Amino acid sequence: MAAFAQLVIIGLLAGGIYAAVGVGFGLVWGVLNIVNLAHGALVIIGAYLTWQMFAVWGVDPFLTLPIDAIALFVLGYAVQRGVINRIIRAPLLFTFLLTFGLNLIAVNVLLLIFKSDFRSVTTAYSGAGLELGGLVIPYIRLAALGIALVMAAVLAILLSRTRVGLAIQAVGSDRDAAQLVGIDLRHAYAVTFGLGAAVAGVAGGMIAMIQAITPTAGEPYTLQAFVVVILGGLGRVSATVVGGLVFGLVEAFGQSIPGSGSVFANAIAFGVMVLILVTRPQGLMGRLR
Amino acid sequence: MDPQLELKNVTKRFGGVAAVDGVTFAIGKGEILGVIGPNGAGKTTLLNCISGVYRLDDGDVRWQGASIAGLAPFRVARLGIGRTFQIVKPFTSMTVRENVVAGALFGSDEERPRLGAAFGRADSVLELVGLRSKADLPVSALTIPDRKRLEVARAVATRPKLLLLDEVMAGLNSVEIDDALEMVRAVHESGVTVVLIEHVMRVIVGVCARVVVLDVGRVLADGPPDVVLRDERVIQAYLGERYARRLRGS
Numbered sequence: 001m002a003a004f005a006q007l008v009i010i011g012l013l014a015g016g017i018y019a020a021v022g023v024g025f026g027l028v029w030g031v032l033n034i035v036n037l038a039h040g041a042l043v044i045i046g047a048y049l050t051w052q053m054f055a056v057w058g059v060d061p062f063l064t065l066p067i068d069a070i071a072l073f074v075l076g077y078a079v080q081r082g083v084i085n086r087i088i089r090a091p092l093l094f095t096f097l098l099t100f101g102l103n104l105i106a107v108n109v110l111l112l113i114f115k116s117d118f119r120s121v122t123t124a125y126s127g128a129g130l131e132l133g134g135l136v137i138p139y140i141r142l143a144a145l146g147i148a149l150v151m152a153a154v155l156a157i158l159l160s161r162t163r164v165g166l167a168i169q170a171v172g173s174d175r176d177a178a179q180l181v182g183i184d185l186r187h188a189y190a191v192t193f194g195l196g197a198a199v200a201g202v203a204g205g206m207i208a209m210i211q212a213i214t215p216t217a218g219e220p221y222t223l224q225a226f227v228v229v230i231l232g233g234l235g236r237v238s239a240t241v242v243g244g245l246v247f248g249l250v251e252a253f254g255q256s257i258p259g260s261g262s263v264f265a266n267a268i269a270f271g272v273m274v275l276i277l278v279t280r281p282q283g284l285m286g287r288l289r
Numbered sequence: 290m291d292p293q294l295e296l297k298n299v300t301k302r303f304g305g306v307a308a309v310d311g312v313t314f315a316i317g318k319g320e321i322l323g324v325i326g327p328n329g330a331g332k333t334t335l336l337n338c339i340s341g342v343y344r345l346d347d348g349d350v351r352w353q354g355a356s357i358a359g360l361a362p363f364r365v366a367r368l369g370i371g372r373t374f375q376i377v378k379p380f381t382s383m384t385v386r387e388n389v390v391a392g393a394l395f396g397s398d399e400e401r402p403r404l405g406a407a408f409g410r411a412d413s414v415l416e417l418v419g420l421r422s423k424a425d426l427p428v429s430a431l432t433i434p435d436r437k438r439l440e441v442a443r444a445v446a447t448r449p450k451l452l453l454l455d456e457v458m459a460g461l462n463s464v465e466i467d468d469a470l471e472m473v474r475a476v477h478e479s480g481v482t483v484v485l486i487e488h489v490m491r492v493i494v495g496v497c498a499r500v501v502v503l504d505v506g507r508v509l510a511d512g513p514p515d516v517v518l519r520d521e522r523v524i525q526a527y528l529g530e531r532y533a534r535r536l537r538g539s
């Protein structure tokens with residue numbers, strides 16, 4: 001029983017990170033119809049920003065998260081406005097190629113600046129955890145889950161209750177009609193991508209506190225974001241959060257199967273994704289469009 | 290009457306074909322103008338030229354005296370030119386009210402309402418088009434006539450000075466057309482210049498004081514409906530003999 005509870009906790013804690021990584025990816029995919037292959041690179045840029053501020057300037061890593069968000073928003077806005085907007089009406093393959101290329105550029109710039117060494121953010125409280133009846137809950141992961149949930153909630157409210165959120169929803173729903181009610185399409189797209197990047201950056205900052213990072217560490221996160229968004233269902237922040245948590249749980253339980261270990265964890269997680277696609281193609285919480 | 294919108298030699302080609310070919314006419318403030326013509330005459334293309342969806346190959350579009358040719362669609366919309374689409378394009382992820390709120394929030398350069406004010410405005414526009422009771426429904430729950438109303442409501446919410454309506458009556462039955470006519474009249478009476486693209490002659494005769502007939506991208510006739518609809522060339526190109534006989538008979 002204790003083992004079961006421990007697995008649930010491990011799964012949810014990991015799921016929080018997956019949700020944080022997936023939310024920005026899902027937003028960009030749902031609104032811009034771009035499967036952003038550079039999403040993992042944005043995550044890792046956030047991670048390196050946190051590492052840089054912590055290791056070089058001694059800033060507490062949690063305090064770096066808002067700075068990650070702002071920096072990545074600016075970067076995301078600029079990339080969308082300057083580069084991706086140019087091919088926004090092109091077929092899907094072009095956006096794949098472009099974001100794939102952006103990913104290569106980002107990874108190699110990181111390699112130039114930070115080299116390929118493993119970097120980690122180790123604070124005084126890094127090893128500490130909450131002990132609950134024999135279960136250990138690491139403080140940092142717990143905080144990361146909380147931050148991920150709060151960030152998703154803020155994003156959901158922003159999208160449904162604010163001027164800029166309604167503009168984003170409108171361009172995501174019908175870009176021609178959106179323009180003809182007076183919405184600046186290029187700006188709305190750039191803000192959307194900027195928000196997606198900002199959330200990715202915060203996710204990256206949290207990842208830097210949890211695992212060692214290298215410039216290429218982002219690529220698995222692109223893949224996981226993809227699975228999480230499909231799992232939950234495209235088009236809603238809350239669905240992506242559920243997708244992330246479910247993905248974390250499936251992975252945790254997959255690893256616990258005797259003889260499985262981390263080798264099969266991914267295979268099991270992706271197996272579940274395929275299963276859900278076959279039985280519920282709109283995702284766990286998605287609506288058919 | 291002041292010309293509010295002036296089209297001067299407006300031309301749009303696709304490949305070698307001129308879909309709109311040297312169209313020149315002006316629309317006065319407060320007018321309600323019908324644009325008719327056979328399928329492929331360039332009616333919708335002309336609207337797209339006005340609202341900035343297409344770049345002109347030749348000519349000019351002037352709005353309140355200044356050229357708006359080449360402006361992005363959202364800038365044209367913010368200047369006060371609203372439009373609807375022949376095939377309705379609602380924001381399907383939103384409720385009926387939110388669709389109209391989107392129009393109210395972004396439509397105008399002169400006025401940027403706060404969110405609360407935009408909701409208030411949306412409700413009064415929904416009242417005007419008769420959708421108030423369905424404000425909280427998702428768009429998917431609306432019937433086709435109601436979706437057309439929503440299309441008009443969203444455009445009206447942008448506070449247009451000129452509203453371009455692209456076949457809002459198409460596909461409606463005659464009772465629904467009467468309702469829609471009332472709606473167009475109500476919008477017009479609220480002080481909006483209206484351009485109606487329409488195939489339903491009853492609508493044209495019912496509300497328009499002036500009709501422009503397009504054929505193969507050119508203006509074939511321009512004048513009051515009772516004159517234009519008796520024009521031999523218009524009958525040949527568009528109305529057909531049977532309609533002409535009925536018109537003479539009545």
